[in-house]
Amino acid sequence: MTLPQDIQSSAEDYMDSQTHSNRPISSILIIIAMQTEALPLVEKFQLSEDHNSVFPKEVPWVRYHGVYKDLQINLIWPGKDSALGVDSVGTISASLVTYASIQALQPDLIINAGTAGGFKAKGASIGDVFLVSECAFHDRRIPIPVFDLYGVGLKQTLKTPNLLAGLDLKVGKLSTGDSLDMSMQDEASIIANDATVKDMEGAAVAYVADMFKVPAIFVKAVTDIVDGEKPTAEEFLQNLATVSAALDEAVTQVIHFISGKCIHEL
Amino acid sequence: MTLPQDIQSSAEDYMDSQTHSNRPISSILIIIAMQTEALPLVEKFQLSEDHNSVFPKEVPWVRYHGVYKDLQINLIWPGKDSALGVDSVGTISASLVTYASIQALQPDLIINAGTAGGFKAKGASIGDVFLVSECAFHDRRIPIPVFDLYGVGLKQTLKTPNLLAGLDLKVGKLSTGDSLDMSMQDEASIIANDATVKDMEGAAVAYVADMFKVPAIFVKAVTDIVDGEKPTAEEFLQNLATVSAALDEAVTQVIHFISGKCIHEL
Numbered sequence: 354m355t356l357p358q359d360i361q362s363s364a365e366d367y368m369d370s371q372t373h374s375n376r377p378i379s380s381i382l383i384i385i386a387m388q389t390e391a392l393p394l395v396e397k398f399q400l401s402e403d404h405n406s407v408f409p410k411e412v413p414w415v416r417y418h419g420v421y422k423d424l425q426i427n428l429i430w431p432g433k434d435s436a437l438g439v440d441s442v443g444t445i446s447a448s449l450v451t452y453a454s455i456q457a458l459q460p461d462l463i464i465n466a467g468t469a470g471g472f473k474a475k476g477a478s479i480g481d482v483f484l485v486s487e488c489a490f491h492d493r494r495i496p497i498p499v500f501d502l503y504g505v506g507l508k509q510t511l512k513t514p515n516l517l518a519g520l521d522l523k524v525g526k527l528s529t530g531d532s533l534d535m536s537m538q539d540e541a542s543i544i545a546n547d548a549t550v551k552d553m554e555g556a557a558v559a560y561v562a563d564m565f566k567v568p569a570i571f572v573k574a575v576t577d578i579v580d581g582e583k584p585t586a587e588e589f590l591q592n593l594a595t596v597s598a599a600l601d602e603a604v605t606q607v608i609h610f611i612s613g614k615c616i617h618e619l
Numbered sequence: 620m621t622l623p624q625d626i627q628s629s630a631e632d633y634m635d636s637q638t639h640s641n642r643p644i645s646s647i648l649i650i651i652a653m654q655t656e657a658l659p660l661v662e663k664f665q666l667s668e669d670h671n672s673v674f675p676k677e678v679p680w681v682r683y684h685g686v687y688k689d690l691q692i693n694l695i696w697p698g699k700d701s702a703l704g705v706d707s708v709g710t711i712s713a714s715l716v717t718y719a720s721i722q723a724l725q726p727d728l729i730i731n732a733g734t735a736g737g738f739k740a741k742g743a744s745i746g747d748v749f750l751v752s753e754c755a756f757h758d759r760r761i762p763i764p765v766f767d768l769y770g771v772g773l774k775q776t777l778k779t780p781n782l783l784a785g786l787d788l789k790v791g792k793l794s795t796g797d798s799l800d801m802s803m804q805d806e807a808s809i810i811a812n813d814a815t816v817k818d819m820e821g822a823a824v825a826y827v828a829d830m831f832k833v834p835a836i837f838v839k840a841v842t843d844i845v846d847g848e849k850p851t852a853e854e855f856l857q858n859l860a861t862v863s864a865a866l867d868e869a870v871t872q873v874i875h876f877i878s879g880k881c882i883h884e885l
Binding site: 409411412434435437438439441442443444445448449452453456490492493494495496497499500502503504530531532533534536537538557560561564565566586589590 | 675677678700701703704705707708709710711714715718719722756758759760761762763765766768769770796797798799800802803804823826827830831832852855856
């Protein structure tokens with residue numbers, strides 16, 4: 354029997370939620386690619402840096418951890434590239450830290466938070482914070498049947514109707530690629546993905562989370578308008594600090610909302 | 620003191636080689652993205668599939684292992700995507716299996732083998748097998764100072780002058796990206812990377828290998844001419860089986876050559 358796709362997805366969501374229905378969420382894993390985005394949250398939740406890392410000594414990944422009410426919080430920042438000293442952004446670091454963190458910390462829920470580009474044609478403005486409904490890649494073009502779908506790598510995020518109703522967040526689809534700019538081919542794929550926001554990590558986190566069936570949500574704040582007038586890099590750098598504050602406020606609200614609830618109550 | 624870059628690299632190579640100078644290579648890790656490329660080697664070296672995987676049960680990664688003379692051989696194929704059933708190609712799977720395999724198997728040397736596109740303008744022909752001198756990415760454009768270099772992610776491979784002299788392989792630079800096709804922007808980056816061959820995994824394997832200072836070599840066989848007349852996907856599929864045979868022959872020669880030698884003798 355083949356179910357229509359929307360029914361099938363709902364069925365999967367239901368099964369996923371059932372897995373966790375009997376107990377409140379106790380451990381959350383927050384993955385944030387840039388230090389500027391991460392540090393205000395570290396401060397707000399008074400998280401401590403882990404000096405006896407759960408990760409191998411060779412990696413630059415940094416774990417901050419602490420307790421908020423009944424929640425164990427682990428915030429992982431992939432750290433600075435050891436050769437170049439810049440944040441280890443992008444899909445490779447994101448997938449590696451997601452993998453290693455799931456193995457080491459066995460979280461009940463993953464929150465990938467970060468800044469993103471937004472499309473004004475799809476209703477995004479600077480400073481908007483989006484809760485992502487699905488993730489896909491826009492820079493993995495493999496024009497061979499089925500491999501093409503693998504490249505796009507569409508993943509549904511955890512459905513959180515109550516969280517959405519409770520918080521003042523927008524909803525949109527996310528498209529991920531390893532470039533900050535956007536080529537013509539990227540643009541065509543982003544349109545095909547029907548994306549409102551564009552980042553450099555989300556779909557990679559979703560890929561690994563899905564592999565281990567760990568529910569994941571994605572909170573993305575808009576630093577730059579991709580289909581606007583200003584060059585992306587300039588606008589991104591200009592707005593990074595202020596939009597990071599909006600992002601952290603949203604993530605804080607999400608954590609408050611999560612506390613004491615089960616996955617299926619989100 | 621700042622050394623000129625070439626001297627610095629030589630010094631690093633020297634130190635790397637010294638780390639391993641006292642004993643012959645005993646454990647090699649071969650990473651191959653596609654089953655068609657992997658199976659002939661599995662047969663040739665009579666490797667067994669590992670049914671009590673060293674990897675988490677949720678991942679599709681497959682380990683084949685065996686002994687050839689004094690060498691422990693582990694061949695890892697990232698397996699079929701669990702939802703779509705195609706080989707888990709590309710940089711994310713490649714980086715994940717490299718990471719997990721280094722942790723689980725602690726190899727002395729990594730060999731990433733696979734098919735690749737070649738540039739006839741740089742001297743590549745169908746069926747040529749290249750030993751890669753350096754790896755970089757061509758689809759991670761981040762136009763912010765220093766982040767731009769992080770995106771390119773240039774990594775030197777292990778220098779193997781004796782291996783090169785002993786075997787009939789060409790030498791060239793490798794450029795890696797997650798698309799089988801090539802956009803205008805990819806092409807500009809590939810030219811900037813001075814690449815002769817183009818694949819979908821190499822620079823990701825190099826990134827993780829470098830993180831853990833595991834020496835790595837890259838053996839890439841040309842299935843299609845990127846700057847030629849035929850569409851890449853068509854030419855790739857046409858030549859995959861025969862070129863995989865050439866690739867496996869080359870990897871076999873490399874393994875024979877390695878056996879009984881130390882890293883600095885390669």
